[in-house]
Amino acid sequence: MKFSILTLFPNLVESYLSESIMKRAQEKNKIDIEIIDIRSFATSPHNQVDDYQYGGGKGMVLMIEPIVLALESVKKDHSLVALLSPQGKTWNQGMSKKICREYKHLILIAGHYEGFDERILNFVDIELSIGDFVITGGELAALVVVDSITRIIPGVITSESYLQETFENNLLDFPVYTKPIDFRGFKVPEVLTSGHHKNIENFRQEQALKNTLLKRPDLLNEQKLSDYQKKIYQKIKTEGDK
Numbered sequence: 001m002k003f004s005i006l007t008l009f010p011n012l013v014e015s016y017l018s019e020s021i022m023k024r025a026q027e028k029n030k031i032d033i034e035i036i037d038i039r040s041f042a043t044s045p046h047n048q049v050d051d052y053q054y055g056g057g058k059g060m061v062l063m064i065e066p067i068v069l070a071l072e073s074v075k076k077d078h079s080l081v082a083l084l085s086p087q088g089k090t091w092n093q094g095m096s097k098k099i100c101r102e103y104k105h106l107i108l109i110a111g112h113y114e115g116f117d118e119r120i121l122n123f124v125d126i127e128l129s130i131g132d133f134v135i136t137g138g139e140l141a142a143l144v145v146v147d148s149i150t151r152i153i154p155g156v157i158t159s160e161s162y163l164q165e166t167f168e169n170n171l172l173d174f175p176v177y178t179k180p181i182d183f184r185g186f187k188v189p190e191v192l193t194s195g196h197h198k199n200i201e202n203f204r205q206e207q208a209l210k211n212t213l214l215k216r217p218d219l220l221n222e223q224k225l226s227d228y229q230k231k232i233y234q235k236i237k238t239e240g241d242k
Contacts, residue, residue, distance in 0.1 A: 001100065002032040002154055003146050004074040006067065006140075007050060007110040010035045012139045022147065025156045028056040033146070034074065038062075041069040050113050054126065059114025065110060067116070068123055079105040081124045082145070084138030088127030091141075095128075108145060170219045172211040174204040199230030206232050213240075 013035050023135070025031045033104045042049050043065055045239065050060040075081065082088075089095070099106060109116075109124065130141045150156055175209045177188040209232050213221055225233060225238055 001103075001144070001149065002034070002105045004034050004079075004105070004107045005110060005142050005146070006036045006070050006074075006107065007137075007139055007142070008038050008112050009099055009137065010037050012137075013110075013143065015123075016143050017146075021156065022150060022203055025150050028155065030153050030156050031146075031150050036070050036074060038066050038070045040237060041066040041073070043069075053114065057114075062111055062116050062120075063118040064119050067120055071107065071109065071123060074107060076105060078103070079107050080126070081107045081109070083109045083120065083124040083127045084111060084129070084141040084145075085116070085127045086129050086132075086134065088129040090132075091128055091130050091145060093148070097152060098143075100149050100152050106145075106149070108138075108142040110142045112137040119144070119230050120136070170212075170224055171208045171220050172216055172219070174207040174211065202228075205229060206236070209233055210236055213237075 007013055017033055017035075022031075022033075026033060039047050039049050048063070049066050050062050053059070054062045071081065080099065080216075109120070126143070128145060130144050135141065174242070177192060181188045181193065189203065191199050194200070205228070209229060213233075214237060220233075221231065222233065
């Protein structure tokens with residue numbers, strides 16, 4: 001999978017991508033990332049990439065020309081072009097899977113300042129948002145998208161780790177613990193230190209369902225639960241009704 005990130009601040013992006021799983025994914029040739037500095041495509045004498053908005057108003061607007069020139073320098077016929085914007089579709093695990101499955105090249109345009117010249121929408125395929133809040137620039141959002149897609153590319157992380165992650169199978173993750181067993185009276189559940197693998201698996205499935213019911217009931221789709229999970233689900237609901 002190839003990612004092209006168009007940004008005014010390449011260093012913000014490079015620092016994250018040079019660590020941890022993202023670094024290893026590149027070393028394994030699972031992903032290819034190119035970072036494009038929009039400013040290098042500026043056509044004004046002083047490399048200006050923003051200007052005042054027509055009609056008046058506060059804030060500078062990103063000019064369309066350098067962005068489109070940067071985009072055209074990397075775009076191919078098979079590329080998907082995404083604009084990071086608070087007005088876009090909210091990013092989720094399903095979208096991550098879909099793009100990973102259907103595309104080999106994703107171009108992400110990260111904005112800054114007051115926003116983009118509206119005409120940029122004529123050159124993109126989709127607008128993406130990571131939530132209903134405001135951040136300084138689109139770089140963080142671009143990294144969220146790249147990271148979430150990279151994790152599900154085969155061979156980047158173990159299949160077991162992937163299947164157990166939050167949002168897989170529409171469930172939140174089960175709680176995890178490490179040493180010490182007892183911290184100020186807060187103890188690790190005994191079942192996790194019992195060595196009984198079946199009981200541990202049952203406990204984790206039950207806790208994942210409880211977590212989801214308590215924190216994100218909107219995620220639950222009973223039709224996607226296994227027969228065993230459905231039994232646990234009904235048990236938890238019955239206990240909650242008492």
